[in-house]
Amino acid sequence: MKLITNPFGQTFKCRQSVAQVVLTISVAYLAYFTSELAHCSGIIGVLFVGLTVKAFGANLINNTHLMHNFWEITEWLLNTLLFTLAGCVFGGMLVDYNKQSAEKERIFEPQDWGYLFVLFFLLLAIRFFLIFAFFPLTSVIGIGTSWQEATFMSYSGLRGAVGLALALSLTAEVHELTPDMMYRDYSAKLFFLTGGIAMLTLVINAPTCGPLLKKLGLVTPTETRLKIISKYRRRMVQHSLIEYLSLLADERFHDLDFAVVREHVPFLRDVTYEQLKAAVKRHHEKVPPGSYKHPNLKNVVPYLNGPDVEENVKNEDRQTEKNRGSGSGNRRRRSNPFQLVRLTSVRPTLRGSAKGSIWDLRKSEGVELVANEERFIFINALRAAYHYLIEKGEVESRGFLPYSLFRSIDYAQDKAARGQPLADWEALCVASDSFASHATMILLRVNRMFKSKAISLTDFYKEVEHSQMLFLVQEILAFIKAHEIAEKVFKDISQGDGKDELSRAENVVLQESLNQVLRAEQALSEFDENKVQQIKSHYACHIILNKAAAFYEKLSLQGLMTEREAGEFLEEVESSIRHLNECQVPVHNGELSERHKMERMPNDEWSSLHLRSIDVKIMEGNVTKNADEV
Numbered sequence: 001m002k003l004i005t006n007p008f009g010q011t012f013k014c015r016q017s018v019a020q021v022v023l024t025i026s027v028a029y030l031a032y033f034t035s036e037l038a039h040c041s042g043i044i045g046v047l048f049v050g051l052t053v054k055a056f057g058a059n060l061i062n063n064t065h066l067m068h069n070f071w072e073i074t075e076w077l078l079n080t081l082l083f084t085l086a087g088c089v090f091g092g093m094l095v096d097y098n099k100q101s102a103e104k105e106r107i108f109e110p111q112d113w114g115y116l117f118v119l120f121f122l123l124l125a126i127r128f129f130l131i132f133a134f135f136p137l138t139s140v141i142g143i144g145t146s147w148q149e150a151t152f153m154s155y156s157g158l159r160g161a162v163g164l165a166l167a168l169s170l171t172a173e174v175h176e177l178t179p180d181m182m183y184r185d186y187s188a189k190l191f192f193l194t195g196g197i198a199m200l201t202l203v204i205n206a207p208t209c210g211p212l213l214k215k216l217g218l219v220t221p222t223e224t225r226l227k228i229i230s231k232y233r234r235r236m237v238q239h240s241l242i243e244y245l246s247l248l249a250d251e252r253f254h255d256l257d258f259a260v261v262r263e264h265v266p267f268l269r270d271v272t273y274e275q276l277k278a279a280v281k282r283h284h285e286k287v288p289p290g291s292y293k294h295p296n297l298k299n300v301v302p303y304l305n306g307p308d309v310e311e312n313v314k315n316e317d318r319q320t321e322k323n324r325g326s327g328s329g330n331r332r333r334r335s336n337p338f339q340l341v342r343l344t345s346v347r348p349t350l351r352g353s354a355k356g357s358i359w360d361l362r363k364s365e366g367v368e369l370v371a372n373e374e375r376f377i378f379i380n381a382l383r384a385a386y387h388y389l390i391e392k393g394e395v396e397s398r399g400f401l402p403y404s405l406f407r408s409i410d411y412a413q414d415k416a417a418r419g420q421p422l423a424d425w426e427a428l429c430v431a432s433d434s435f436a437s438h439a440t441m442i443l444l445r446v447n448r449m450f451k452s453k454a455i456s457l458t459d460f461y462k463e464v465e466h467s468q469m470l471f472l473v474q475e476i477l478a479f480i481k482a483h484e485i486a487e488k489v490f491k492d493i494s495q496g497d498g499k500d501e502l503s504r505a506e507n508v509v510l511q512e513s514l515n516q517v518l519r520a521e522q523a524l525s526e527f528d529e530n531k532v533q534q535i536k537s538h539y540a541c542h543i544i545l546n547k548a549a550a551f552y553e554k555l556s557l558q559g560l561m562t563e564r565e566a567g568e569f570l571e572e573v574e575s576s577i578r579h580l581n582e583c584q585v586p587v588h589n590g591e592l593s594e595r596h597k598m599e600r601m602p603n604d605e606w607s608s609l610h611l612r613s614i615d616v617k618i619m620e621g622n623v624t625k626n627a628d629e630v
Helices: 014-037 042-056 064-094 099-105 110-133 147-155 161-177 181-216 223-249 258-264 273-286 309-334 348-353 358-363 372-391 400-417 424-432 435-452 457-495 504-525 529-557 563-582 594-600 605-609 613-629
Strands: none
Touching (some): 014 064, 064 181, 110 147, 110 181, 161 181, 223 273, 258 529, 258 563, 372 400, 424 457, 424 504, 457 504, 529 563
16 A cells, blocks of 8 residues: 555545555455465455555545445445355255256255254354453453443354355365365355355344344433434524525525425424524525525514414414315316316427427527637536536436436537527427426326325326426526526636626627526416416425435534434435425415415514515505504
């Protein structure tokens, strides 16, 4: 490992990190063949090389993540191969394939199975004896070992890959060196006992280790640890609340209602008015002064202010149920299977603006501009913006949505190479309007239909149509946000400290971006406003849940939480996301009307500061009206 270090302590580039990984492979194979040539065990040699590299070479590795991930994958693949090979050899020993060789193949007698179980319990007893024989020493050195830990170490000693590899190596060597059937039978019985011990430890020890840990109290967190985990949860709530305020400051989600968030984000249900004010202050401190926008709290404060809000919520719930009951007949009348809405109706504007295929886009006449280089820079900024949205949890890293977004960038780059203006919106329409999108949506809906036992043809078409609309709205929102991010980066790098003027080419590219955003907003306005609001609200809740999951993953990576502790919270978040994906309720429980929101809004300077000007005027008008009535 000393050969790959830099005398100046400088970090190596990517190819040197790859060379380090290759070097560890070479060292492992070199140790194996050297040991075999010296008539020693190659497997034991590789084992000691691994221990040596772990002890002395860990601090000499440039990219520990690359090294860890490579060997983790390699270990999984080789373990799978080893156990598969051992299983085939073991099965071949147990089964009589050829009657002529029955005497040779039938080498295991019934008493051998008895010997296997006796050996299993004998090895377990030997392990207990050895560990507790040294317990007086291990209990006082280092951090010390408790009797509970010693008991678990004695019981949980799983014997698997190393023993099987040694047994396979010995069996192959005996078959190669001698034709004597006695030695071959002995090696086969030894392999049988080794494989049987590995099987019994996996069947008996492995499933019972969990209950034993709980019985010994090794996994039960202490009171102090529970307080620490509770503190981390409060930090997560504060973090999620700040992210919620960031969404309220975003024009896409400024009208997000807290009733929806309270329904789908469980850890924000008990937020108080004082916590909200503190979160607004921290959000203000977190955002740079030049780019700070006041979050719109019109749909949040009414749910947190005043003692009688619960009564208003109950009244709203009764009114909601009444409205649902009165509208149920209309829904039943529209469920006639002969009056189904066509699936293509959910994308009228998209098809109108991008008919044909991507080849039609590439055949369109180009417009000669001098802004090609600036346009390429902006397209790369758009690509980086999509990666940023994926990293921040606003766009999923897998699925057809990121595929469509990045394909639109590729198509737009092809058009720009021909001197044509920016056209990533038209490219996105073509990329998203493909067979893959329809097939994906239908498969997802079929899966949900079988889970919910709803197999009506009408419900099926409605599910598919809703899924397509959900996909398109999220696609448009991500498109608009990516352009906003790219435009800001493009302006900042072009204007510098703000004293430089934008060139004509840069203004042309920014105007093209604006035109693309306007087309996307026009397509969004073609959809039903209530459905769009519902999808946007669920999309925002999905973002908040993703932010919470990322917060726990960060704590786990930083070593502040164990994987098991973080996994429990991540399962809770995953359950909330599943519930969110299955929700299609237009009005959520406890959702206040606009009149009740204005009545519950406190008439103070702090609340008015975080309302849009039109909402302030409405609130002032309601206050004046109420005063006149009095």
